[in-house]
Amino acid sequence: MAETDFIPDDDDELDEDVKTFMFVARRAPYGTIYAHEGLEMVLITGAFDQDVTVVFMDDGVFQIVKGQDTQAIGMKNFSPTFRALEGYDIEKLYVEKESIEARGLSPGDFVVPVEVKAADEIAALMAEQDVIISS
Amino acid sequence: MKFCVLVNEGPFNHQASDSAYHFVKAALDKGHEVMRVFFYHDGVNNANRLSAPQQDDRNIVKLWSELGKEHDLDLVVCVAAALRRGLKEEILAEGFRISGLGQLIEAGMESDRFVEFGD
Amino acid sequence: MLHTVNKSPFERRSLASCLRYAREGDAVLFYEDGVYALRVGAETSIELAAAKHLNLYALGPDLEARGIGAGQVLKEVKIVDYGGFVDLAAENGPVQSWL
Numbered sequence: 001m002a003e004t005d006f007i008p009d010d011d012d013e014l015d016e017d018v019k020t021f022m023f024v025a026r027r028a029p030y031g032t033i034y035a036h037e038g039l040e041m042v043l044i045t046g047a048f049d050q051d052v053t054v055v056f057m058d059d060g061v062f063q064i065v066k067g068q069d070t071q072a073i074g075m076k077n078f079s080p081t082f083r084a085l086e087g088y089d090i091e092k093l094y095v096e097k098e099s100i101e102a103r104g105l106s107p108g109d110f111v112v113p114v115e116v117k118a119a120d121e122i123a124a125l126m127a128e129q130d131v132i133i134s135s
Numbered sequence: 136m137k138f139c140v141l142v143n144e145g146p147f148n149h150q151a152s153d154s155a156y157h158f159v160k161a162a163l164d165k166g167h168e169v170m171r172v173f174f175y176h177d178g179v180n181n182a183n184r185l186s187a188p189q190q191d192d193r194n195i196v197k198l199w200s201e202l203g204k205e206h207d208l209d210l211v212v213c214v215a216a217a218l219r220r221g222l223k224e225e226i227l228a229e230g231f232r233i234s235g236l237g238q239l240i241e242a243g244m245e246s247d248r249f250v251e252f253g254d
Numbered sequence: 255m256l257h258t259v260n261k262s263p264f265e266r267r268s269l270a271s272c273l274r275y276a277r278e279g280d281a282v283l284f285y286e287d288g289v290y291a292l293r294v295g296a297e298t299s300i301e302l303a304a305a306k307h308l309n310l311y312a313l314g315p316d317l318e319a320r321g322i323g324a325g326q327v328l329k330e331v332k333i334v335d336y337g338g339f340v341d342l343a344a345e346n347g348p349v350q351s352w353l
Contacts, residue, residue, distance in 0.1 A: 019244050024350070026271070034143075037176055037216060044236045050244065058271055098274065119274040126275060127255050131243040132350045133141070134251060136344045143353075150286045154260070157315070161336035167344070248343050251351040254261075 019130040020051045025060030026134060029079070030070065035063045036078050038135025043081070046088025053129075054085070055122055056114070057096035060135075061103060064095075064110045082112045096122060138162050139246035140172045141239065143253030145180030146195035147188065152181050155252040156198055163206050171209045171242040172199075174231075176253070179217040182210070184228035196228045203230030211238050256346040260286035260353065263298045272352040278307045281346045283339060284331075285313035289320060292327050299328055313339060 023042050029035040045052050056064060063079065070077040085093065097118045100106065107116055126132060140159055144151035159169050174181050186196040203210045210231045212222065217233055224233060243249050257276050263269040269291050276282050284292055289312050291298040302310060310331045317327060324333065334342065343349050 021240075021243060026268075026353075033176060040215065041175075041236060041239065045240050047237065048240050048244065050240070058267070123275040123277055126350060127277065127280075127348070129348050131249040132251075132348050133243075133249070134253075134351050134353055138343070150260075154286060157336045158339055162340045165337060165340055167340065248347045248349065250343055250349050251353075252260075253351065253353045 018049065018051050020053070020128065021045055021131045021133065022053045022055060022126060022129040024126075024132060024134045025054065025056045025063055026058040028059040028062040029068070030073065030075055034135045035060070036076075038133075039063075039078060039081060041133060041135065042085065042090065043088065046085070046090055049089075052090045053092040053094065053125065054090065055094045055096065055126075057099045057119075057122070059099075059103075061095050061099050061105060064093075064112055064114065065105065066109060066111050079111050085112070094122060136162075136248055137168045137170050137246040139170055139239075139242040139249050141249070141251040141253075142172060142174045142178040142181060143176045143251065145177040146186060148177070149254045151252040151254060152178070152195055152199075153193075155250075156195070156202065158250065158252070159208070160202060163202075169206070169208060170246050171211055171238065172203075173239040173242060174210070174212045175216050175236075175239065177216075177220065178253075179212045179220055179222045182212045182217075182228050182231035182233075183222055183226055185226055186228075200228045200230040213239070255280050256342050256349045257282045258349065258351045259284050259288035259291065260351070262287040262290040263296075264290065268352040269298065272350075273301070273305070275350070276305075276308050279309070281309045281311060281342050283311040283313065283334070283342055285316045285339070287316075287320075289313065289316045289322060289327075292317075292331050293322060294326055294328060303328055303330055305330075311338070311342060 027034045068079045093114045094117045095114045142155045314333045
């Protein structure tokens, strides 16, 4: 991380309240950079001890599928990095039921343990968030 | 209200930066505070002072610089996204600063409303 | 909450995703190319006109830019300016941008 990154510690004067952040991952990896740079946002949030949820929906579900081999396209395979989220206490990883069904995927297809939730359940959670960031 | 705005796209290619600009301007006109405008992904290109659009078109980079100056806005460009795209300190437009992605999260924590503009 | 849709439903399926998530009383603001969903006669107009549980808004400047007159927009839609956009965000937070 760059030296200019601000990593808070106990002495820092920040709003004491913990806010709820929901990251909504809607795009497939590699075709565009949003998935990769979106993951970087999630990782940095891990350093701030906030209440974080990551939702994979639409083509975002493809970010975490197993078996990605990017050697021939010459890009970095960042899917293993999703396993680092647990180390930051980011454990609320949800995939939208409607999106995986439409794409013929099932929970066993993913590189990390995820909970499948229906859109209406995620929608209720979404409405309770302080900050929603889509990528 | 304290707003934080995220801009994901560069000038001209997408309308995102224009929309964000008009939104921020309207928020300020209404007396709200815009505590930070954060530029990520190709949004970092909004800080490129070398942008030279046609004379009869809006100069998006200059518009942000001027708005920033007029209202003392914190216009922050993500360092990692900027490095990837060759946006360096020496070509940074007036009023912008380069900093870490943590500034976006901090702004999310400190603001009342978070609004994202992109493609 | 406030949902925003800025892409045309004929280009991208973000409107469909938005409608899976917008709940009773939520505000949905269409702006940029998203306003094309609101034209009377567009395929999307039927579903949107029937969405009585939602409060629909369109950004006037984006309608004007695209030559969509007030009479060509679904009557269920309230037209707002950028100030109105700000008000919607302030009054309905949080905001989810369906890009």
